[in-house]
Amino acid sequence: MNDTAKPASAIVAQLSDVRTLINELAETVYRQVVHERKDEPWGLSDPELVAERVKAELGKPGANVLRQHADLLLSSAEFLMKSPQEAGNKDALLAWCQKPSTTSTGETEKIRIELLTTCWLGLHFLGVPVSNPWERVRRWADEEGGGLPNGACVAKAIGDIVRDARRFNESIGHAAVADVSADSVTSKDVGSANPAANEQAAVPLAEAQKDEAASARSAFKDRPLIVFSGLPLLLFPELLRGPPRDACTPNGAHMLGRIYEFLQLVNYLRAKYQIFYCVKEDIVVQCLRFVLGERKKELTQASAFEAWARALDWLHTLMPEPKLDRQTVCVLEDPLMPACFINYECGLYTVETPMFDEERSRQGASEREMPLPASYMREIRRLLYIENLQLGGGAESAENLLRRSADHHQEVFARIWSRFPSGRANA
Numbered sequence: 001m002n003d004t005a006k007p008a009s010a011i012v013a014q015l016s017d018v019r020t021l022i023n024e025l026a027e028t029v030y031r032q033v034v035h036e037r038k039d040e041p042w043g044l045s046d047p048e049l050v051a052e053r054v055k056a057e058l059g060k061p062g063a064n065v066l067r068q069h070a071d072l073l074l075s076s077a078e079f080l081m082k083s084p085q086e087a088g089n090k091d092a093l094l095a096w097c098q099k100p101s102t103t104s105t106g107e108t109e110k111i112r113i114e115l116l117t118t119c120w121l122g123l124h125f126l127g128v129p130v131s132n133p134w135e136r137v138r139r140w141a142d143e144e145g146g147g148l149p150n151g152a153c154v155a156k157a158i159g160d161i162v163r164d165a166r167r168f169n170e171s172i173g174h175a176a177v178a179d180v181s182a183d184s185v186t187s188k189d190v191g192s193a194n195p196a197a198n199e200q201a202a203v204p205l206a207e208a209q210k211d212e213a214a215s216a217r218s219a220f221k222d223r224p225l226i227v228f229s230g231l232p233l234l235l236f237p238e239l240l241r242g243p244p245r246d247a248c249t250p251n252g253a254h255m256l257g258r259i260y261e262f263l264q265l266v267n268y269l270r271a272k273y274q275i276f277y278c279v280k281e282d283i284v285v286q287c288l289r290f291v292l293g294e295r296k297k298e299l300t301q302a303s304a305f306e307a308w309a310r311a312l313d314w315l316h317t318l319m320p321e322p323k324l325d326r327q328t329v330c331v332l333e334d335p336l337m338p339a340c341f342i343n344y345e346c347g348l349y350t351v352e353t354p355m356f357d358e359e360r361s362r363q364g365a366s367e368r369e370m371p372l373p374a375s376y377m378r379e380i381r382r383l384l385y386i387e388n389l390q391l392g393g394g395a396e397s398a399e400n401l402l403r404r405s406a407d408h409h410q411e412v413f414a415r416i417w418s419r420f421p422s423g424r425a426n427a
Helices: 008-033 047-058 064-080 089-097 105-125 132-145 152-193 195-221 251-270 281-294 301-318 357-362 379-392 410-417
Strands: 225-229 275-280 327-332 339-342 346-350 375-378
Touching (some): 008 064, 008 089, 047 064, 064 105, 105 152, 132 152, 152 225, 225 379, 281 327, 346 379
Parallel strands (some): 275 327
Antiparallel strands (some): 225 339, 339 346
16 A cells, blocks of 8 residues: 555554654664763764664664664655645644644644654664655755754754765865875976976976965865854753654654764864854853753752863863864854854754743743744855854954863853853852
8 A cells, every 4th residue: 555545544653653763763873972971071982883883783683673664764754755735644744743634734844844854864874875855855945945944954954064064175175185196296207207307397396286285275274164053062962862842743853863963063073174163152051051950950150160061071072182273162142143054155044942942931932933944045145144253253252162271161151150140040
C-alpha cells in the first residue's frame, strides 16, 4: 500500500514511530558526542566519527535494525514531501499533532517542514546520505514560506552555513597550494632549460611565488565566519538538550539539529579558520539561569560565576589551541540587531533563544506564539550587518574568551552579573 492510500490513522501511527525513533536516536548521538561530568568540565568525543559510533551502538541488536530505522525515515519523508493540500495529508498531520481541523494551511506547512527536517537529521546521523528532504525544505522557505520555522530547521540551516564556510576555506587553501606548486615546477623547468639564466630568473620567480602565496593567504583570511549567537553552544553544552519546544516536532529533532550545528562549529574551529563569534550579555544571563535551573542550584553570584567558569572550561576543551590572531569568541554589551550566522556568501537571521516558555510569558510573549521564521540574507544586507556588528557592539575592544585567563575573565562576568535583576539574584 502506498502512502497516498494510507488512512490518517496509519500515518499518525507511523509519525508516532518516527517520534520514538528520533528521541532515542538523539540520546544515542548525544552520548557519543558529550561526556557529562558532575563536578568537572564536560568532555567531547571525536566529532569526525559520530555517525560511525552511533551506527555501532544502534546496530548491536542485529544487522537489520539500522535498515529498519532508515526505511521508516525514508518512508515518512516520502509522505512529508507531498503538499498538505493533497487528500488526507493535512488531516493526518493535524491529527498527529492534536491540532484542530481549523488550523491554517500555513501553520500545517510549518509542521510538515519541521518533520521533513527531522527525517533528514535522523538519516544523517544514521549515516544515510539523502538530500531530497532538505532540498524540499529550502525550496519551500525560498518560494513559499518566506523563511524557516524556528527549531530543527534553523539549527540545520546554521550548520550548513558553517559547513559551507569550512569547505570554501578548504578550497582556497587547496588552490593556494596548487598554484604555488605549479609555479615551483615552472621555475625548475626554466632553470633546467636555460642554466645560464637560472640565477637571474630565480629571484623574480621566488618573489612572485611569495606574493601569490601572500595573496592567497589574504583571500583566505578575508573570508571569516561571523556569528552573533542567540544560543551559544560553544559556551553552554547544556543547551544541546535545551528546554522543550512545541509538541509537533520531537524534542529529539531539536537536539539533533543543535548537535549538527555544534559539530559543524567545532570542525570549523579546529580547522583554524577565521571566526568572529559573539554573544549578547543578556543571552548569557538567560543561559546562566537555564544552566543553574538544570543543575537545581540557587541563583547567587557565586553559583553564576561557577557556571560561567565551567562555560569557559568547555570552550577551551573544544578549542585547546586556538589561533588568537584570527579566532575570537566574545561577549558584547547590547548590539541592536538580531542573531545571525554569516559566511562568505550568505547569512541567516535567527530568533533562537534559551528562554523557557514561562519566562517568555512573563515578558509579554504568549506560550503558543509562533516564532517569526528565520530568513536568509545576501549581498548588501550581509555586508551592512557585518559593518554594524563590528562598529556598533564594542567588538574591537571585547575580550577574547579563547585566551585563557587565570581569573576566568572576571571583568566580563562582572558586566554580565550586573544585568541580573537585583531582586531575583542574591549575592
